[in-house]
Amino acid sequence: MAADDSIAGTAAPAFRPALIVVDMQEDFCPPNGSLAVTDGRAIVPLINTLLALPSLVLRIGTRDWHPPNHVSFASNHASARPFIDTTTIVNPHNPSEQYRTRLWPVHCVADTPGAALVPELDAARLDAVIDKGTDPRVEMYSAFYDPLCAPRVSDTGLADALRKARVTHVYVVGLAGDYCVRSTAADAHAEGFETYVVVEGTKPVDVSGWEACKAQIEGAGVRVVSVESEEVRRLFS
Ligand code: VGL
Ligand code: ZN
Secondary structure (H helix, E strand, O other): OOOOOOOOOOOOOOOOEEEEEEOOEHHHOOOOOOOOOOOHHHHHHHHHHHHOOOOOOEEEEEEEOEOOOOOOEHHHOOOOOOOOOEEEEEEOOEEEEEEEEEOEOOOOEOOOHHHOEOOOOOHHHOOEEEEEOOOOOOOOOOOOEOOOOOOOOOEOOHHHHHHHOOOOEEEEEEEOHHHHHHHHHHHHHHOOOEEEEEEEEEEOOOHHHHHHHHHHHHHOOOEEEOOOOHHHHHHHO
16 A cells, blocks of 8 residues: 555545746846747736636746846856857856856846836735846756755755645746746756646747757656646646
């Protein structure tokens, strides 16, 4: 008998789902966003529908929330072009840990209009909003922590918050599918949660690479599912 069976052997496995709404911010949306994702605004009605579901035990929003001197801004590097050039990120506590990362236009500077959540998002339903990318020295796509690990530089406490709420399943939506949604979902899986990206609830920066990117997300142990799938429909029951 499995450990989670009741004495009668009838107990269903726990289903305590959380929704993570990633970076639904003005700068990632047309028409004015500095790093606008094509059709980024179009996903808000579906996200609001999901946010209203009573089956969710936790609803988390995230914001990309950078200081003006953030390392990911091309303008902070001599003659670097956004979207095209890369820079080296160095672990401030360990110069031997380094990796290359893509440079971006200035976006989501803390407390500016571009960093605001889009007003049509039903943000009143969020239990908490997590800010990330606040350290000027490191890039941070994931809502959990930065990709440096020896040692880790920032941790938002999201994994602890999910565990405290006894979450079992994590559904991820928002922007951008190929960056912050992807990293957040991969870390949710690595933290032990059954993790889904709801494909109609996200849009990528690079449309041409999206099919390959979705395959890589699944390779990290995450399921990329449709809103019509059994995995999403169970949220509605
Ligand atoms: C993101 C690029 C730079 C994202 C954040 O939210 O996916 N993308 N910063
Ligand atoms: Zn950013």
